[in-house]
Amino acid sequence: MTITCPNCRTRQMRELHFHGQRVDRCTLCGGIWFDHGELNGALSRADNGNDDVGVEHNLGNHLGASPRQCCRCDDGLQYYQLLQDFRVEVEVCHSCTGIWINDSEREKVVQSPRVQSALEQMNQPTSTKTWLFQFLLKMPVEYNVKARTTPWVTYLLLALNILIFFGYNSDIQLAEQVFDAFALRSDYLLQGHHFGTLLSHMFLHGGLMHLLGNMYFLYVVGDNIEDALGSLRFLMLYLLCGFAAAAAQILSDPGSTTAMVGASGAIAGLFGMYLLWFRNASLTFMFFIYQKKLSPMVFFAIWLALNLVGAWQGQGSVAYWAHIGGFAAGLGLGWWLKPSVMRTNPVLAMLNSDSIKVRR
Secondary structure, three states: OOOOOOOOOOOOEEEEEEOOEEEEEEOOOOOEEEOOOHHHHHHHHOOOOOOOOOHHHOOOOEEEEEEEEOOOOOOEEEEEEEEOOEEEEEEEOOOOOOEEEOHHHHHHHHOHHHHHHHHHHHOOOOOHHHHHHHHHHOOOOEEOOOOOOOOHHHHHHHHHHHHHHHHHOOOHHHHHHHHHHHOEOHHHHHOOOOOOHHHHHHHOOOOHHHHHHHHHHHHHHHHHHHHHHOHHHHHHHHHHHHHHHHHHHHHHOOOOOOOEOOOHHHHHHHHHHHHHHOOOOEEEEEEOOEEEEEOHHHHHHHHHHHHHHHHHHOOOOOOHHHHHHHHHHHHHHHHHHHHHHHHHOHHHHHHOOOOEOOOO
16 A cells, blocks of 8 residues: 655555565655664664664654654654764654654665664763773773774784884993984984884884873774775874974974984874764763863864973974874874764764764
């Protein structure tokens, strides 16, 4: 029997095989009607990380009456939010329990189990465990979706940095020789010497805390960015940000005879990409003894402000301009690549949208 489309009010509904379910779809507007149980069945068969979906019985908030009518019993439909923290609207018939989904919402509905799983991770509250971790180690805790793929390049970079550091750190004379040969010096480079140090300096560190701080932040943001980009592009952009960071530091003090080492410039580039692509993630910040989840925008704004103050005051031996230059490069690359990254990662695009509600 041909039924009437709730949206177009024409008899253009045709049977469609949708993820293992026979449903009714309007050939004009593309909307789909699901009879009772069909939405759960379709979502359980779809590639969305969950093979036992029960969303029909766990809809979000009731949003009011819809102007559309049920295609089965002609009763008025009711707007519901699909999930509690995912602002996607579906329309439900209270009489026959069928569900109408507009074509524009279809992919969001199909991927809603994966979005729900991500939101459960992102919306976890801080705890005594996370407070102790940050209070004792002075490192933030990340709340973000887990990477779908193993971040092999991130692990490789971690291993290389750690192995290289412990290869020279225990011998002071060897450490001096390594730094003389492989650390970056502006004056040498501008005289046409030691071009290889543009790369090698990223794998050297001046002390254990320098190493641990950089490796922790690489571990925190690297897996998600590598997952979004793919391993080869991730490595290329990591190194490119490192080169940009070195260039910024050289331009800030061309005649410097101070050796520059560390992966922080390249990692700062990852911060810029992370800020743009994972804006609904959270990183904790410790205000004296109060731990608070912050958006990447606020967290890295604080980080950038501290680096700008340090660069202005010329404090210590920290390469502030390398941090700033790497971050700027990451922002630029992140902005340029964002459309393609979101297009190839539709769930990431949903998590980066205003459709989700993040609890901080």
